[in-house]
Amino acid sequence: MSAVLEDVRILEDYLVMSDEEIAERIEAARQELGKRVVILGHHYQRDDVIRHADLTGDSYQLSVMASQTDAEYIVFCGVHFMAESADILGKPAQRVILPDLGAGCSMADMATIEQVEDAWEQLRDIGVLDQRVAPITYMNSSAAIKAFCGRNEGVVCTSSNAIPLFDIYLKEFDKMFFFPDQHLGRNTGSKFGIPLDKMVLWNPNEELGGNTPEQLREAKLILWRGHCSVHGRFKPWHVDKIRQEVPGVQVLVHPECMKEVVDLSDLDGSTSFIIKTVENARSGSKWAIGTEVNLVNRLAQRFPDKEIHLLAPDLCMCATMYRIAPQNLAWAMENLLDGNVVNEISVDAETKHYANIALERMISMTEKK
Ligand code: 13P
Ligand code: SF4
Numbered sequence: 001m002s003a004v005l006e007d008v009r010i011l012e013d014y015l016v017m018s019d020e021e022i023a024e025r026i027e028a029a030r031q032e033l034g035k036r037v038v039i040l041g042h043h044y045q046r047d048d049v050i051r052h053a054d055l056t057g058d059s060y061q062l063s064v065m066a067s068q069t070d071a072e073y074i075v076f077c078g079v080h081f082m083a084e085s086a087d088i089l090g091k092p093a094q095r096v097i098l099p100d101l102g103a104g105c106s107m108a109d110m111a112t113i114e115q116v117e118d119a120w121e122q123l124r125d126i127g128v129l130d131q132r133v134a135p136i137t138y139m140n141s142s143a144a145i146k147a148f149c150g151r152n153e154g155v156v157c158t159s160s161n162a163i164p165l166f167d168i169y170l171k172e173f174d175k176m177f178f179f180p181d182q183h184l185g186r187n188t189g190s191k192f193g194i195p196l197d198k199m200v201l202w203n204p205n206e207e208l209g210g211n212t213p214e215q216l217r218e219a220k221l222i223l224w225r226g227h228c229s230v231h232g233r234f235k236p237w238h239v240d241k242i243r244q245e246v247p248g249v250q251v252l253v254h255p256e257c258m259k260e261v262v263d264l265s266d267l268d269g270s271t272s273f274i275i276k277t278v279e280n281a282r283s284g285s286k287w288a289i290g291t292e293v294n295l296v297n298r299l300a301q302r303f304p305d306k307e308i309h310l311l312a313p314d315l316c317m318c319a320t321m322y323r324i325a326p327q328n329l330a331w332a333m334e335n336l337l338d339g340n341v342v343n344e345i346s347v348d349a350e351t352k353h354y355a356n357i358a359l360e361r362m363i364s365m366t367e368k369k
Helices: 011-015 019-036 059-068 080-089 113-125 143-151 162-172 182-191 213-218 236-245 259-264 271-280 293-302 326-337 349-368
Strands: 037-042 055-057 073-077 095-097 133-138 155-157 175-179 199-202 221-224 250-253 286-290 307-310
Touching (some): 019 037, 113 133, 155 162, 162 182, 182 221, 250 271
Parallel strands (some): 133 155, 175 221, 250 286
């Protein structure tokens, strides 16, 4: 258990240390803690953090890694919903640490459990739930929403497994209610040939989400009105412009981008898909990538033999991912050395139980496909 407050190291003390000292302290703590700790890093983390990660991955891979590690402490360099998923999937005695509690996700915040439950009741009131409706949540959502899906035959999906999971659910259910990312939902629905008028948008601030009962009954997909502010910055004109400026360029984007951008791109997929595509590309090939800037810059550095551009010229950075600074990591790690667990992410037992159903369902369905 945590020591008394006076023994807890103070973050402010780390903010004045040099970058070199911070890096050395993180490595020294890592060595000393050995197998007791695993540092997981999402692909959007900054270079000075990702260099300390034991394992890196997209949000799906990180959830599987969290479910498989035996480490006593999982230090999660990512955002809040990812750390929550690690706590849900981890072993009971494991402790999950998010080095900065301000590392949230603005998209995940666009759907609250109260709004989702209210929407579900509205659908029940107009008879839509007499059809078989599956609630599917993007990984970028709260544990409470994942638990809601677990209770109601639904599942969690990520950008790397949305297609196989939609495939299963579209066959077994009459319709899906997808939250909170309208773009991933619409892009994936389009891949299954669902016409746009069968994919209605649910605005949580309006009665029936701003739809008529008839539209909701006829819809195949109900899409929550949420989006990622980082990927929302990529516009169709960026694709047109880069194609004019860089002849032969291939456009590769994350499916959180709007459908108009995905439609104009050559390829779209999760952060791991983006990395793999560039890794396997021929030397001399040209790429314009529509995703978070830290990942794109890292790819450009790793592959100087390939021409790599950020799809939009302005800074497309996930400000909340960026909150995990090496100073926070050093502070969290050295506190672990002292036996203090700071910034622990802990999901309550009931939420954990049902969210685990939805997450485990995701993993088993993904592994089977
Ligand atoms: P990935 O699942 O591709 O890692 O994406 C997570 C995310 O938050 C992208 O914005
Ligand atoms: Fe959330 Fe967008 Fe940041 Fe991903 S990039 S964590 S969706 S705000």
